[in-house]
Amino acid sequence: MASHHPSLITNSAIPQATMKIAIFSTYQYDEQFFNRFNTGHTLTYFVLPLNEQTASLTKGFDAVCIFVNDIVNTAVLNALHANGIKLIVLRCAGFNNVDVKAADDLNIPVLRVPSYSPEAIAEHAMALILTLNRKTHKAYNRVREGNFSLEKLMGFNLHNRKVAVIGTGNIGKAFCKILKGFGCRINAYDLYPNQELISLGVTYDTLEATLQDADIISLHCPLLDSTRHLINEQTLKLFKRGAMLINTSRGALINTADVIKALKSGQLGYLGLDVYEQESKLFFRDYSEDVIQDDLITRLISFPNVLITSHQGFFTAEAMEQIATTTFANIDAFVEGKALVNRATI
Ligand code: NAD
Numbered sequence: 001m002a003s004h005h006p007s008l009i010t011n012s013a014i015p016q017a018t019m020k021i022a023i024f025s026t027y028q029y030d031e032q033f034f035n036r037f038n039t040g041h042t043l044t045y046f047v048l049p050l051n052e053q054t055a056s057l058t059k060g061f062d063a064v065c066i067f068v069n070d071i072v073n074t075a076v077l078n079a080l081h082a083n084g085i086k087l088i089v090l091r092c093a094g095f096n097n098v099d100v101k102a103a104d105d106l107n108i109p110v111l112r113v114p115s116y117s118p119e120a121i122a123e124h125a126m127a128l129i130l131t132l133n134r135k136t137h138k139a140y141n142r143v144r145e146g147n148f149s150l151e152k153l154m155g156f157n158l159h160n161r162k163v164a165v166i167g168t169g170n171i172g173k174a175f176c177k178i179l180k181g182f183g184c185r186i187n188a189y190d191l192y193p194n195q196e197l198i199s200l201g202v203t204y205d206t207l208e209a210t211l212q213d214a215d216i217i218s219l220h221c222p223l224l225d226s227t228r229h230l231i232n233e234q235t236l237k238l239f240k241r242g243a244m245l246i247n248t249s250r251g252a253l254i255n256t257a258d259v260i261k262a263l264k265s266g267q268l269g270y271l272g273l274d275v276y277e278q279e280s281k282l283f284f285r286d287y288s289e290d291v292i293q294d295d296l297i298t299r300l301i302s303f304p305n306v307l308i309t310s311h312q313g314f315f316t317a318e319a320m321e322q323i324a325t326t327t328f329a330n331i332d333a334f335v336e337g338k339a340l341v342n343r344a345t346i
Contacts, residue, residue, distance in 0.1 A: 022057065061085060092113060135155065
């Protein structure tokens, strides 16, 4: 180990590295998978996120590797460019946190992992639905306290329920296949209907019609200017009273304040979130001994019909392996001057 700074661990065991890569927002599990699948680069792990305050740390590196809550805006890009960074690799699919156009202008390619184990996220969406519906988290605690009562644990059958799937790309498609196994009826909305899903019995409709008709609405579209706050006061009014909303995609697809109002009025019956608009200040860290300053998330946590996980949809061994291998394949393609097939484009 070359350095023991608490926020910095250098892997110097690799003899002939071709790229010096600064990897931001890392935890022990990132190091474990990146060290295991490294194809010969020098990896330096930073616990800190990449943003305007930390961009200066990239001096002397060739590339940066970032995750969902690192911020690469124009100011950060200018600092990276000045420090000689030639490549940005995202170890995730979404790239809403990077100004790709500004990176293009600076001739810094942005590569991502477009599809890694879509089943990992689709299965987590189903876990949120099953837990919210059958209240297994409450039953677990009750039984541990010797309380074997069933009062207030009643759920509903998923069989024959209507589910709205918003976005039927890699993850939405995997999710539809899981829903089919539960006997759900699926009505989807996407700009590009998927023929394979249609042949499996999935129907497509307008966004409004899809939302109006559903018992459960699950979001699987990317965060774009056109999808920001897709779920807001107006669209929530279209929901069936008491419907369930699941978001495992990106927090800003939902206007959190509007969703809180809908929960208070009963218009929204259940909410399952793996992502949250202000998650970058909270997620992946332990604040159990601190006073949380974000009043929206504390309000959300207080509802009995809300379940929040901290962006763990991707977190399976299979997905971590695919993220690491694709990230190194992206880096190697850049080093070897090959086609950059996983380039983020807008
Ligand atoms: P994808 O690109 O394969 O699919 C996205 C789909 O959304 C496409 O079919 C696209 O046509 C559709 N779409 C685009 N704009 C739309 C709109 N306005 N309305 C409806 N549909 C629209 O992406 P994916 O791999 O399925 O991932 C989806 C999202 O999931 C990502 O953008 C990412 O934000 C999120 N994600 C979350 C986690 C997690 O850990 N929770 C992990 C990976 C990805």
